[in-house]
Amino acid sequence: MAGRGRAEIESGASFVSGQLGKTVQRLRKAYNLSLSELAEQSGVAKSIISQIERNETNPTLATIWRLSQALDVSIERVLASADEEPFVEKLARRDTPYIVSDDGKMRLSIIGWIKTVEWLQWYDVAAEPGGTLESExxxxxSLECLSVLSGEAEVTVAGVVEHAKAGETLxxxxxxxxxxRAVGxxxxxxxMVCIMKAAVME
Structure with missing residues (x-):
């Protein structure tokens, strides 16, 4: 997660497509691969693949990517096959997970999809003046994009300091x-969007 929040994520959501497991199983059988063989070729544990096929787990995009490589299909095809049915999902404010900075003055609501948190993190940031979030x-x-909607932000990276006001992005x-830091x-x-590049490329 971005930052070293003193509070753990307050709540989470799990999204498992009923089609994803069927798609992986269909492709595996089309290549006449056993669970063990697919596990060996993809680097994904046999037990995890079995759970995916039975729709008993919520795989990360990195896991789906490894399986798609082993099955010689694009990840877009796997995901598209898993999302044949259109859907709209609403998450209530009280159910939106969040992180609080160590000083208690900055709150990051996790408005991105929990399923993609290993490679893409998307936050709504609200901070009192002087609120600071320090991250390892x-x-x-990895790359972060901070777009200011109101107020003013100061970002420090490796000793370099830059400011952004409403309408500006760092x-x-x-x-x-x-x-x-929230300044002013x-x-x-x-x-804030954080693209965890290495998580996709590993």
Whole structure:
């Protein structure tokens, strides 16, 4: 997660498509592969593949990517096959998981899909003036984009300090220690997207 929140994620959501397991099983059988053989070729544990096929687990995108490589199909095809039925999902405010900064003045609501948190994190950021979020570096090559909706933000990365006001966006490498601070006299409201590049490429 971005930041070293003193509070754990308050709630979560699990999204398991009824079609994903069927798609993986159909492709595996089309290649005449056993669970053990697919596990060996993909690097995904046999037990996990079995659970995916039975729709008993919620695989990360990185796991689906490994399976798609082993099955010689694009990840887009796997995901498209899993989402044949259109859907709209609504998450109530009280059910939206969030993180609070160590100083208690900054709150990051996790508005992105929990299922993709290993490679893509999307937050709604609200902070009182002076609120600070200090983060350790993420995986090598990761990138963060902070778009300010109101107030003013200050970002420090490797000793470099930059500011952004409403309507401005800061993009920066987040694979090293970095800090976000709400500066000025008004609260900060922003959206932040963190792309965990290494999680997709590994």
């Amino acid at each position: 570096g993420h995986q090598r090559g 993009r920066y490498r987040c694979d090293r220690p970095h800090l976000i 006299k008004t609260p900060l409201h922003a959206t």
